[in-house]
Amino acid sequence: MGLIDELERLEGEARALIAEADTAEKIEAARVALLGRKGSLTGMMHMMGKVSPEERPALGKRANELRRLIEGLLQQSASAVRADAMRSLMASEAVDVTLPGIRPALGHQHLISAIIEEMEDVFCGMGYTVEPGRQVETTYYNFTALNAPEDHPSRSARDTFYVVDDAAGTADHAEKHARGESDILLRTQTSGQQVHALERGELPIYMISPGTVYRPDTPDACHLPQFNQVEGLVVDEGITFGDLKGTLDTFIRAMFGQDRKTRYRPHFFPFTEPSCEVDVSCNVCHGEGCSFCKHTGWIEILGCGMVDPNVLEMSGVDSEKYTGFAFGIGVERVAALRYDLPDLRALMTGDMRFLAQF
């Protein structure tokens, strides 16, 4: 049997060997057995020297062809095995993607503070500062400096939480104390911050003051004894009622939607003049009238007005040179309108099911 036949036989063997190799290890073993230093083909290549020079080119060519063939087969086999391995890995790793994901437990922001932040951002965008104030106030800042008459009903202990005044000399107010009143109270409105801002004497003023206020209302679906307001105050030269409208239109559209309309209804507040209430067009019926807006097409949203010159003068601001406007909005009311809350008490319980919705 000549070498050429040997090569022929080796090709058959190699094909069979490689075909059987179905793992990376067996392929490597086949490679070593065929092409390794002691491999069959390598052995045959070494015998090439003993062949006659006439036969050598044909034999050499055949041997080289066989080598390339084996290399090709090995490579094919290897990639088939890799593909197989990948396939089985993929098959074994596959999951039901509809199984629940692994969720990090993120917390939620309380909707009232979220709304307050939203309002702050709208006004900061218009160049306002944010100035919250004290909750335990004096009657002066809560009422007197805001033009509320001495005997106004809102001052009575029915409408205001008074606190025991610990300072010396409060015995002077024996009569007031008998009525449950003192000079110190839980603020019933954030409007007192107007006065604090004015007294600071730094003009112009463009500020809002969000904060908690208190009124002796027994909690029910629509009332809480503790709720939040955002007060706004602008005092500058040349401020007009038109400026009030432009500012509040911008604010209301930012909060409730660009397509909403506003309506300014004259009203009365002791510390602004002219005063008005602002309505926003109903988002349920778009002004047609429905049960949500009590068939008026409008929803009352805030109170506002031009700062009363008395308020400016009491704080030492020249009301001839400076004019301004002020407004106050109830945050819970905005929340109730926006999210159709059936019961405000849910805002205070810390119920996880409630908080997680917002």
Next chain:
Amino acid sequence: MRVSYKWLKTMVDVPEDPQELVAELIRTGTEVEGVDTVGQSFDHVVTGQVLTKEPHPDSDHMWVTTVDVGAANLGKDGSPEPLTIVCGAQNFNAGDHIVVAMVGAELPGGVKIKKAKLRGVPSCGMNCSARELGLGSDHSGIMILPEDAPVGVPFAQYADLADTVLDCEITPNRPDCLSMIGIAREVGAILDRDTHVELPAVRAESGAPAADAVTVEIADESLCDRYVMRVVRDVHVGPSPDWMVERLAAAGVRSINNVVDITNYVMMLTGQPLHAFDMAAFEADENGQRHVVVRAAQEGEKFTTLDGKERVLAAGMGLITDNGRPVALAGVMGGLNSEIEDDSTDVLIESACFNAGRTSHTSRDLDLISEASLRFERQVDIDGCVQVADITAALIEELAGGAVAPGYVEVYPRPVEPAAIRLRLERVDAICGAAIDPDFTRRSLARLGCAVEDAGEGVLAVTAPTFRPDLVREIDLIEEILRLWGMDRVTATIPAAKNHVGGLTPEQTLTRKIGRILRACGLNETTTYGFAAPGDLEKIGMSEEGRGVPVRLMRPLVAEQSEMRRSLLPGLLESVNYNEDHGNANIQLYEVGTLFIGRPGKSQPKERQSVAAVMAGAWGDVTCNQKFHPLRFFDGKGIVEELLAQLRVEKVRFRPCDPESYGFLQPGRAAEVLAGGTVLGWVGEIHPKARDAYGIKLPVTAFELDLEALLRAARPQGAYRAFSPYPAVEVDLAIVVDESVTCETLEQRLRSAGGKLLSDVRLFDVYRDEERVGAGKKSMAFSLTYRADDHTLTSAEVEKVHSKLVAKVCRAVGGEVRS
């Protein structure tokens, strides 16, 4: 204020459709809360004519009638069919025109008309008396209509009873609008139309002058600014005419008798509350003269008001007295002892101006709010008292046949001058931001009752009427002009905010960031009440030290909310309890809120911001992919650590809490949080006893940090620090130490011993085993990372540093390396 559209029509031309006027009222500042149609309760009540009248076969006082109601009742063939009605009245005859309530009608008293049999005779309706129709007290027989009355017409239409009533909400600055005249004037100004109000005048005065009959004294001038009395003698008390009953009913006032009705009617007309006293109830002196004194009540004085209730008065409440004896609660309600009765003949008419504030206090303190007190507390027109007394006397003269005594008695210590106001037209435009026609301004003010004169270039001299106490200054007039001109017509502009910088302060930005971090850590923001229950700190064993004295409410809504909180924890524990009770097993809450630290001797407390959290249960319920451990101390501590790291707080330490000062925390599971030497707050597990106080079953981990201290400790972002590009060498080291050696101590020793090359220390295991480690000992296993900034460490270098570290640390803590 209930405004009858029919009545209003007589005073000013109004649009046919009341809704048009409603829109105008709302536009100019009068809220209309309701539009009621009255007179429609007379469904199925029609005019009719008696055809036949036969005695009832089974009764000696009843009649069987047939009544023609025209097309209001149709027979089977569609032609009009008379009704058979059994009737007990005696005052009618066949042929009379009457009012018939047919089957289905509901009369004002609530009587429903049904098909009935009266002593065996079927009856299909009722022939009505005036009283049955709610039109007066006449019950002597059925109502007989004039002969020319049509048949079969709805009664409301026939009698022109239908009216529209606008329920107007009057703002406190507009007492003038609590009257029909005031509303008419307002409507006239809104619509730019004239008003026409005819007021009755006394025809003839007779008898002795009023001054002979009565004297008036105001003993306490702070109670009453003006007091006027007129006297009418020989009055016949009886029913009021229909038109007055109707107008009063529209205004929501029940008819009583002509004299009382007249006082109410004139009040509705003019806004001036009046009171009519029975003069006979007053004690006469030897000259037959009565003496009326307005004085303050004494503490505990008793008085029975018209409604029959005995009231215990407080000192200072206003009284009208007769010889010391109270006869009326000034400005609020008359007394039972001097009311007008059917046999009264001589009447004293009071038309006064009581002090607004005092009246308001009296009515609110007694919980007695009347139409009169509502008007006095908003200020009545002091200038109108005499004129209103005259109108009242004239109506009594006309409708009750009285003889009006000449003159009136009056006390008016300090006559009021109308306000004179300079109005600059330029200022009107400057405030409104609109160019308003000066003619509009002049006309509007005049229509509102002001006298307007030109006073030089662009200036008006305006005299405001006394019935508008809200018009005193220029701005008050500008408001009137703007609201009539139309707020909606003003162009919206945005102020330039020149020379002003806005935005959040660094503290506000940081506070928002704290919220974001806590939410990223899984906590949910909540709010709780600022109120607190007395002893709430003691209840959980929280020390009052550093928390001042409680701020106490004078009149709390409930006892559990009679103070202001000094810690956020009690409120949050309340929320944990609430959640547990409502089946929410996993609770993670935080709050940023105000604490009220009362200071003895000071009026106002220090208000301190605090941030606190409570956690109970787990992060979530188990899913096939996620298992959760119960939330305990280290979960809370981890959040605090993360928060402080995010805020770049330096020198953070956790120091075991002293159980004496932190009784509300479980000993050994509670730590004070420090930054440098400053205590920021605490973190720990709530003591089971404190949990019990709130009925909480699950372990609760909580923390509370002082927000201001936290903000002060926070550091700004520093410059970038390059990290070493050279590889690190990690070496594990387990040291066996006494239980008393804390992780903190050991870590500190390791770091100081490791020097610059030790870049990180990480505790990865704590192991206790009596046999292998020894009793009272623990093995703490650390992974130490060595790394140099400027070269690759050789093993020899690491070996050298590490062995030095081991020796030093073991010596310092009395530990040994666990092999």
